[in-house]
Amino acid sequence: MAFTRRKMLILGSASFATATLVGLPAFASLTDDAIIAITGGAETSDAGITLTAPEIAENGNTVPVEVSAPGATSIALFASGNPTPSVATFNFGPLAGSQTGATRIRLAKTQDVVAIATMPDGSFLRASVTVKVTIGGCGG
Amino acid sequence: MAENVRPRVRVPKTAAAGEVITIKSLISHKMESGQRKDGDGNVIPRSIINRFVCAFNGETVIDVTLEAAVSTNPFFEFEAVVPEAGDFSFTWYDDDGSVYEETKSVAIA
Numbered sequence: 001m002a003f004t005r006r007k008m009l010i011l012g013s014a015s016f017a018t019a020t021l022v023g024l025p026a027f028a029s030l031t032d033d034a035i036i037a038i039t040g041g042a043e044t045s046d047a048g049i050t051l052t053a054p055e056i057a058e059n060g061n062t063v064p065v066e067v068s069a070p071g072a073t074s075i076a077l078f079a080s081g082n083p084t085p086s087v088a089t090f091n092f093g094p095l096a097g098s099q100t101g102a103t104r105i106r107l108a109k110t111q112d113v114v115a116i117a118t119m120p121d122g123s124f125l126r127a128s129v130t131v132k133v134t135i136g137g138c139g140g
Numbered sequence: 141m142a143e144n145v146r147p148r149v150r151v152p153k154t155a156a157a158g159e160v161i162t163i164k165s166l167i168s169h170k171m172e173s174g175q176r177k178d179g180d181g182n183v184i185p186r187s188i189i190n191r192f193v194c195a196f197n198g199e200t201v202i203d204v205t206l207e208a209a210v211s212t213n214p215f216f217e218f219e220a221v222v223p224e225a226g227d228f229s230f231t232w233y234d235d236d237g238s239v240y241e242e243t244k245s246v247a248i249a
Contacts (some may be wrong), residue, residue: 029153061212062212063211066217077184082209083195084207086209088204088207089205090204090218091203091204093200093201095195095196095201095204095220096202096219096221097162097200097201097218097219097220097221100218101202101216103204103210103211103217104214104215105217106173106210106211107209121193137211
């Protein structure tokens with residue numbers, strides 16, 4: 001079979017489309033995989049967890065975030081657009097005054113920051129905030 | 141050991157028994173992420189603080205696992221219950237095995 005110009009174009013665009021389709025879910029699943037590793041794929045609820053982060057962060061090197069989930073045993077933070085999505089995990093001990101933690105994190109680009117709280121009864125809470133980043137914070 | 145590592149912690153000097161207090165902690169550390177490259181294109185190896193623990197008279201208040209995405213000079217703010225007079229101990233664990241410690245005493249007012 002001779003490859004005509006038209007056939008080459010069709011073939012080219014088809015393989016490009018396949019590459020994009022395969023590429024996108026693989027990228028998104030890094031965070032999802034990390035979350036499933038905690039929840040085991042269980043349903044998460046939105047109520048009872050607060051994640052505070054700026055809408056726009058001028059400098060991705062230090063983005064202040066605060067997370068609060070009353071009664072939680074631990075809260076894990078993820079940055080979906082970072083090379084490695086895990087950020088930090090807060091484990092609360094018996095003397096924690098409230099299940100609240102604030103820290104400063106690095107964000108590589110505009111992305112969603114996700115918090116997953118583990119409750120003592122085995123359920124999970126999830127909160128997510130989109131942060132716009134002007135200058136990324138992962139070097140390069 | 142990373143150089144110039146200095147922990148700084150802010151804890152009230154006195155508290156009422158059972159009071160919930162806010163604690164702020166910061167440690168100077170470059171938190172090299174392992175993502176950056178030097179001028180010759182070689183990756184700078186990761187060197188971060190990977191764990192931070194705060195305890196009061198031996199009982200855990202908070203135990204944080206840190207990844208490379210925590211900023212330079214890791215800062216934490218959290219709340220703790222003070223049931224009696226005693227000491228808060230703060231411990232940071234470095235990737236290279238170093239442990240940095242700080243202690244603050246709280247009296248009951």
